[in-house]
């Protein structure tokens with residue numbers, strides 16, 4: 001700090017609160033102001049894995065088409081902070097500026113998502129867990145947050161899960177269960193708590209069911 005500057009901590013509380021409120025205003029506007037057009041140009045480097053139209057063709061790699069922009073930004077921030085780690089994804093996320101993230105999120109959110117089916121053998125169990133949860137084990141119904149058609153909730157940054165690759169969904173549920181995915185820290189670790197209570201065949205079934213939602 002250069003001499004003559006007023007230190008942050010000695011500023012009057014009201015000034016500090018106003019600054020914080022202003023920062024929130026800016027970050028809140030970021031989503032609205034992210035430019036889908038600018039994002040389209042920046043997305044060329046994402047296409048190799050997430051697909052030219054945001055629909056990945058490799059079941060290990062998530063589709064981003066139609067995903068909520070707030071959720072996309074929060075995940076990119078999680079890769080940057082280390083709350084999520086992935087050999088392929090971390091390097092791409094760390095090279096992005098805040099503006100890049102808003103633009104990319106705005107762009108992917110506008111793309112139509114490809115819909116996929118569920119494994120008929122797993123539908124019954126998957127549907128029961130998705131709609132009713134597992135009350136005896138304290139597992140909340142997925143439908144409460146991810147919605148009847150798997151469209152999530154943009155305001156609360158609950159992700160879209162419909163049409164997402166079942167293999168990716170199962171892998172990421174296992175990562176939550178193992179504590180390796182910690183991007184839900186700002187939402188009371190809700191997905192880690194849920195995933196750790198699911199058995200392997202339940203994770204497979206509910207992941208297949210979510211892939212088939214439309």
Ligand code: HEC
Nearest residue numbers: 045046048049060061062072075076085086088089092104
């Ligand atoms: C080399 C392949 C690769 C490239 C290129 C790539 N990603 Fe990813 N991305 C992945 C993989 C693999 C995952 C899932 C990793 C995991 O399980 O955490 C992922 C996950 C994500 C997620 C989280 C999705 C979700 O549903 O939670 C977002 C958001 C994302 N990538 C955005 C991007 C953006 C934006 C770019 C371009 C700047 C990009 N990725 C480039 C491989 C890639």
Ligand code: HEC
Nearest residue numbers: 140141142144145157158159169172183184187190191206
């Ligand atoms: C109380 C709300 C809530 C409930 C109930 C809930 N989820 Fe979630 N879910 C979330 C939130 C919030 C996130 C994003 C957390 C983060 O940023 O990591 C999420 C993320 C996920 C993801 C990661 C999606 C992706 O693209 O990477 C999967 C998979 C998932 N939930 C599956 C489920 C399943 C299966 C159930 C039911 C057994 C369930 N959720 C119940 C709120 C909920």
